[in-house]
Amino acid sequence: MSKLGNVVEAVEKYNQHVLDEVKRARTDEEFGQEMLDRWNDIKGRIKMGAAPTGLKLPRLALPEIDEPGEITRYLLGEGLPGEFPYTAGAYREMYLEPLRELEAGSYGRDGKNGKNGHAKNGSNGKNAAKVAVPKPIEVEEPTRLFSGLGLAEDTNKRFHFLTGHQRSARLSTAFDGPTLYGIDSDAEGVFGKIGEGGLAIDTYEDMIRLYDGFDMGSPAFSASMTISGPAPIIMAMYIAAAKKRFGAKVVPNLRGTIQADIFKEVQAQNETIFPTEASLRFLCDMIEWTSAEMPRWYPVSISGYHIGEAGSTPVQQAAYTVSNGFAYAEMLAARGIPVDQFAPRLSFFLDCGLDVEYIALSRVSRRIWAIGMRDVFGAGPKGQMFKLHTQTSGRSLVAAEFKNNLTRTAAELMLAYMNGTNSCHSNSADEPFTTPSEEWIRLAAHGQAILLDESGIFKHTMNMLSGSPGMKAVERAVEEGMLEEFRQIEAFGGVLPAIEHRYQRSQIQNAAHRYEEQIYNGTRPIIALTKYNDMKDEMPEVKMVRTPKAKKQLQVDRLAKFKKRNAAKAERALDKLTEVVESGKNCFPTLIETVEVCSLGQITGRLQEVVGHFRPMV
């Protein structure tokens, strides 16, 4: 049995445990009283705040229950935000605006600056602050917009444009096709792809240009990089670039995320370049090194987004993503890395579309992850938290009357924040036809600000939209669906054997085909496309963002210069890398040296000679 089978058992056991405790609270008077006291204590600590209209509101909303059994069901089955099993949220206060005055002993922030808008919380509010905090606390915005186009300096300019007005710079980097496949810009037949759909990176010098003007070691800076196949090489370039600019002492301060999710590449996105086993080895080398040397870095973002976009159902998306997460945990634990070293460094990335499952998908994922990590892997609280980035669904957007996409994205943002995502990307309405242009990116970013800052939906009260009867019904159905998927995967012997049998791929492909059929048979109406489509449908003429030929040539020329300059050293560096890879030792430290004199394509090419190419699955 793989650990996934243990996770299924653990969740079932936990659910039974909740039922047993509910019963006990009703029959065992002492225990019932204990729960009642705890409940009253929690309620007593809840801080009051006020809306701008003067309306008084509690900082945390709780269900109106006073019966010990129901209290137990709530506290154990759902939990308070920031408490096991984290259904309502990984942290206690999430998007709440800071209180201007704090009363002693309240259920509120503890006065310390936390990351991502979340104060470092004491459990159960026991350590709640006794001190008054006079001013709003400066926290990071959850907004993190994906961008990348042209060459490094173009994307750099976009980054400054996006974050100029923000307190913190949270960058999210998209790479072009050649980079995603570990190919250099001078490779055969890729010229047209340079800087399209993301930016071109060939060398660590490009990486220096990319983050120019940002203080890479600052606590207010973090970078996310969406790349998986060649992720360890790109990560090595990031580290080498930071060292070059700020010296070696910057390394422990680097904050950010690299996607590096090999499982979902093989299951859905197809951007992988080495055989799966070798890819996983390079990945584990990287995680082992970064989780020890860069304690603030997230070296893998376990991603369902691409699974969802490739056409899976929401339940499949969450089930494959979370099971992939458990498979990584199993691999890392098998390497002998302590669970509390790696588990807090795992993070997740889900899609959020318009299907009803999204009302509770992240809530259920968070709960299953917490139970599995605690009860199967023995992780502490930080390793139980399912830290989530969400992106609204690109697939849900259509070209026909594309301004409707603003509404689609707004609805998806509501769902994402209702689900307590820790950061979020909102798609631009023009995405169905182009790399988003500045006008529509700005609107997409504003969409989030309108929800979080302007509207009162999320900023006054935690649990504002948690736990409606409908949401609970969806939760139960989604959880059962996910566990059933886990059982199927376990029947193959776990995630890797299921991948080898093409299980996830074929499930995703079947779902994708059904989705398309449903659009055209009317089961899934798409407004302005299959319903209310009486407007004359013309191709919207939107300003296209394309990389000019001269820029593409510039990238090729720069690469040629780099290769020429390092020609003498490159071969030796590659030989050294080969040696380390073949020895079976952790090759990541060597990779950080290799990138100083070798290009991405040179390294990929050499590694493919050593470990082979990825053989596509159909």
Added chain:
Amino acid sequence: MPAPIRVLTAVPICDGHDSAINTINLEFIRHGIEVVYLGYHRYATDMVRAAIQEDVKALGISSYNGGHVEFFSEVARLLKKQGADYIRVFGGGGGTITGKDDVIMRRNGVDKIFFAGTSLGDMVDFVHKNYGGSHKAFRGGKPTADMKLARKLTEIEDAYAGKKAPKKKRAAKSKAKLGKTRVFGFTGPGGAGKTTLIDELVLRLLHREPKARIAILSHDPSVVGAGALLGDRATMINSQNERVFMRSMATRGQAGGLSPATEDCLVLLAESGFDYVIIETVGTGQEAMPFQSGLVQKTVLVMNPDYGSRLQLQKIVMLDLADIVVVNKSDQERARTASSEISRRLDQNKKSQLLVSTVANRHRDPGVDELCDLLTEE
């Protein structure tokens, strides 16, 4: 009944977006079209070579990662350069392709771009309407050897799709013409890894013999008059090579692992001066014995260690006939048992059949090296 329309579909280099093309492939197949699927992340040169060798009516490209104007135009240019622009180009890429792009791409030789929101039915209709009918003759110039060979194979295949099956060619006669050509037949149950094994074998042959030319005849199942997904090329990363001629065939209703036209096609390939001709059956059942023509010099049965009980081995006819039996995926737990059971089964035959264990999807697998030695030794 006319022969099904054959098209080739693929996704360009540095692009892994295969959700749309998978869905379109399925829809084409359901509507009687034979789809040769080349896969994603594919070079323009590989697409053009494959389209010519498969002699498809059209090449459908699904592009989502940008650079489509350059890529589609390059494909159309390469086809025209070889005089192979009788193979038409069509495609799409959601909303990333603009009206302006479409104009340029059509000017550069692309027939049709489907925009976002085109229904699957419209695409099927387009293919039926525009790419049905008989094959266009080569126009002017000098057709390349690949083009001529590919067309002859089409003629053979189409003849068998007609009302009256042509008279079979006599394989025995052409046996004399084989010369130095070596013909290998690969068969075995579905999922045993035949395609991967052949691809790894091709890699070794190309490497060991820098001038050798290889032909591959690969089969996928279909029923009479229906479509088929011919997907072997998508996973054969080493066989997309200037020195490899590959042809994918649907069985078009014939049981036993091969198509009605296979034997004639094999005769043609065997006479065409290749150093190696490799033929791969569809995943076969226990009773199959596909290589009866005598043209195949060495037959290889590829087994999955997971064949069930030992009793099952008694029922597999090819275990009596194969020259070499390969237990692939021999890194699986059951492989050792499988090897010893099969070994005993072969001993009963007293025919000096060979048994090899491989892990075809492992880089530089010594088992595949051994298989390559056994096949090529005189």
